[in-house]
Amino acid sequence: MRKRLSFIFYVIITVAFVAACSDEKQVNPEDTINDYITAWENQNYEAMEDALSEDSQDEYDWEFRERFEKIHGDLGIEAIDVHFESINFEEEEIDLDEIDTLNYDANVQMKSRLGDISYSTNITLLKTVQTIEDEEVDVWKIEWHPSHLFIGLQENNDQIHISTESPERGTIYDRNGQELAVNGEIYEAGFVPERLDDFDEATKMFAEILNLNIDTVRDLADNYPDNPDWFAPVQQLSLTDPRTEQLLEIPGVLLNRKEGREYPYGEEFAHLIGYIGPITAEELEEREGEQYETHSVIGKRGLEIVLEEQLRGKPGVTVTVFDNEGNTRDIIIKEDPVHGEDITLTVDAHLQRQLAETLSNNAGAGVVMNPSTGEVLALASLPAYDSNLRYLRLPDPRAEDIDDSNTLLTRRFQQAYSPGSVFKPFTAAAGLEEGTLDPGETIHIDGKQWQADESWGNYRVTRVNEHVNEVNFKTAMEYSDNIYFAQQALALGVEQLEAWAERFGFGKPMPFGFPMYASTLTNDGITSDVLLADTGYGQGQVQMPPVHLASLYTMFVNDGNIPQPRLFDDESEEMWKENLISEETATTVLNSLIAVVEDRNGTAFRENLGHTRNLAGKTGTAELKQSQDDDDSNEELGWYVALDYEEEDLLVTVVVENVENKGGSGYVVDLVNEFIGNLE
Template sequence: MKKGITFIMVLLLAFISACSEDEVTPNERFNTYVEQWNEQNFTEMYDLLSPATLEAYQSEDFIERYEKIYTDLEVSNLEVTYEALSEEETETAMEEGSAIIPFSVQMDTLAEPIVFDYEATLTQVGEEEEKNWFVHWDRGFIFPELKDGGEINFQTQSPERGDILDRNQLALAINDSVWEIGIVPGKLTNPEQAKQQIADLLKMSVDTIDAKLSAEWVEPDLFVPLSKVPKTNEDVLNQLWEIDGIKGNNVTGRVYPYNEATGHLVGYVGQITAEELEEKEPGTYGGNDIIGKRGLEQLYEEQLKGERGIKITIEKEGEDDVILTEKPVQDGEDILVTIDADLQKEIYESYDGQAGTTAAIDPKTGETLALVSSPAFDPNQIVYSMSSDDWDEMQNDPQAPLLNRFSATYAPGSTFKPVTAQIGLNNGTIVPGETVEIEGLTWDNGEGWGNYQVRRVSESSGPVDITDALIRSDNIYFAMQAIDMGGDALVNGLEEFGFNEELPYEYPMEISTISTEGTLDNEVLLADTSYGQGQVQMSALHLALSYTPILNQGNLISPTLLTSEETSQIWKNELISSEHATLIQETLRDVVVSSKGTAPQAQDSDFPISGKTGTAELKQTSDEEDGKENGWFVGYPTDDQDILIAMMVEEAQGSGGSSIAVEKVTNILKKIK
């Protein structure tokens, strides 16, 4: 009998043990809860809450609040971990039907990361097989500071955009005081007439003004802001102050002190568009933020914009705010460029409305002193008072003021001949003192050229060598030398000068090209290329740089735009010998002083100037007469050699061709020396 009872008890204990093994433990249940939390599956989390919690908190109090808070805080990289109960603690919890499990939460937010520790209480609910563990939740699970109530509040502080400064710390783009112009509706006399006047002056429509005045918050004695006007726009401001009901407040705005002179270089800012916002990293911009739209403002947007400061607090009535996390505001960096703003302005104004482009560099250091495109736009107008009619007018202007010419490429004309000369001297095709017999004003290489002939400016009185050819700008000489050199040799030489590759430069420039195919297999094209015609294209900056081997013992200097960049760095080395560099230097001086030279206008200064002229013909066909011409001059002070200017004037055929560029460069050098 006792044996039977003992056997039954053993079976019963085994059965009870098996049932216990099948029961869900608090660790297992909380692990499920944590897994859902890390995935931010708040609905599934809600289903794991205790009956008491479900009675205290409706689903919207839990699910929607979690979702809103996590969305507002831009929570990412959420990681919830917990300290599992030991075997002994688990046995005790199973007996008592209650467990406390410590856990930790860390997350990244739109401010600084948030880390906190908390405890979860789990209770066992149900009978027999229906038993399970449920989380007893309170608001402290979101953040401990919310346990006893409170609201989360966000405070943001906008960064100050960095300034753009020239080499002398002169402002090219700054945050300065501007007038915020608005209306006090109750003080308008003759409202319809006044609104039309205001609309005309602020380049906006009357409908826009009416829409602002009809906002729900507007009252007769309240100021209704309309637009911002730079304080330099005195003419418009003086007319506005005469209108009854107009009022102005001092606010901060982006100002461009050099107006059109630096328009293309500096660019401008504007409100971010939906498309731009979508392209940016989430959280880095808001819908009302400004962003660089063009030029240096766009190029250095990342450095200039700074980062918003954010303070996230928990507010409780009658108590001091609790700081949940805080990210200090970080103002944008200032950008210091090597540009000389006064030189930039001087060059721009020298165009006097004519179209063209100029690059000025220090040929010894590679620092960019000016990048000018004329005509241009006033960034202040675009930011503050550009109407759709104004924009249409600029877009349809035949002189294309919206076109950035200094980043574009053009046929360099005869200013290209010193490049061909350097290549020929270096590869031995051109030998100093070695002459070529040339007769007449035109020349062709016979069969295969058809009716095409190379024409030079003037006949020579004897054999022509490299110095005479540069002084007189003899197209025929360079055409002959290029054909003797061969297309492959000239292409290789030009590639050594940086053709068909990007300039090592901060500002994006079009790549200078040799031809549409990149080769010079056609003999006529080869001949034309040698003196800067054909299909060769280069930017004014690259043209200026191509003269630096002449002034640096054969080394082509690397260009810089930021004052922080290391200067006097070599981009391409040993392109010519120092002896050949000296030879070309002396010849470029003779271009100005020789009776046969093409730049006599540069003698109009009390210091010596050297350089090379060029006229690029823009004919559509070889038979075209009276085609458009771009006038070029690359010039520098012969002795100081501290500035080199490459200038192009468009449609110079009616104003002396290259001579107008010579005059302008000479006058600029006289003013700054």
């Protein structure tokens, strides 16, 4: 009996051991397919190849990983998802010992730079027998098929070709349909070397005319030494470049026309429109996945870069599968280019040209608006580069006459300036609304300088109208009395002045079609009465871009409302700030601004304005100092804001740098009157 029990126990242990050994050798084939798909989705091409059967690996003669990386890289494959339906071998009564192959239908989804790609393929598992530790073990491997690489591939030597078609870049128009940036034609200037009498002399003349490096010119001219009868392009030029006539006088020089971007108004719209240029390696990396190529062009400055997505459009793309003999097997993707949008601005090219000509020989900015609608009619910054020269990468002659050529790139209508006295109407509006400013009250002010108390030390507020002792609101605006507005700021107080600055849009960029710097009241809060007083008349640390300042002046002819400033024709007309100040306050401030222009004591009064417009206005001279104690700096900004209070269809804001030796803000008043007169 005891022997029998021992025998039974031995049999049970043996059966369990054999069963365990059998389970170890029994491999789930779907482990292989899951590992293969995991490697596929993670783009681990080496692990994918390791999962292939030996016969499959013998079928192709290219580097597996290298080809996958090339094709998936060209297509910009960002993500891969592969799904298959698992088989329940027990329910299907499949005996894995009796079969050598398993077939699975798989769905492949790829996210690529060309969009989402989805297709079906087949994954076949092959059972092979391998000897592991002197024992034969079943091993499942993947049978390779080219469609695992990409849709449409049927044979191992099939090729994928990706071709792109550039869209037409959109045109930028002014409000009247004048082209400001357009696809047109340019010249490509170069040499046919065999026609040259003297290569060195001809290339020297070419380089001197265009101010180019002579070695670069000669290298390009000699680009085809074995084919001297070929045209060798050297430099592109605008069709309107006057130097083309000089170039054509050089024997052997040819000018060929080719497609290119034209900027008909050159420097007059340079800072607003900008220009395009070849994409750089850095830009290509930053815009990876956006269908830019090494030969693409891209907006570099101005609206050309601000509106890059709209203007550029979407390239067309065709993905074709060719067989080994170059025959088309299949066209996988065929997308026509989507041409860029045409953009119409609210600006008027005629006004822009007049404004640029008026400001020529000055460094400054000008904004022309319709104060009733918020439409920006002109937006100029001087000095300026020529968009055509920048686009064509030609040296700009303007840079030769100035110490710092970077000043040509400064967008002065975008940057923030110290506003000086043109800020005073905002202090007045806040004081009138809060009741701290009584327009009928007369304040007695003695002398040229004033301080609130001895705590100010040696600092004093200075005014220019020292002979006027009895000052009310109208008088203060006429004479631009700094002491009066310093006292009004103190009466208003820090909390209220800062609150009104926020209501006026300080502290964050104003909503506008072209990016603007934010207006700021101070660098880090109003920390003293001296700074509060200086802020009241636009000095201290106040900074404002001209467009924001111009927009705020519109409330005085709109019953206290400010229209949304508009740059694009398709923007709806709406209010940016509604009921910002009362109609009564707006009228009171407007009347004081009319006095500035029409009363003999006004800082903008002229016996003959040179035009027939009825203007309200405000002058401003901002002293640029590093600190309140800085007495060495005498650099000044001159401002003038003028608006037609009868027609309410014209508002002009101009700021000019370095007016200290030109007559201060009075110089700017004369420029604005000249501009308005030229419009008539």
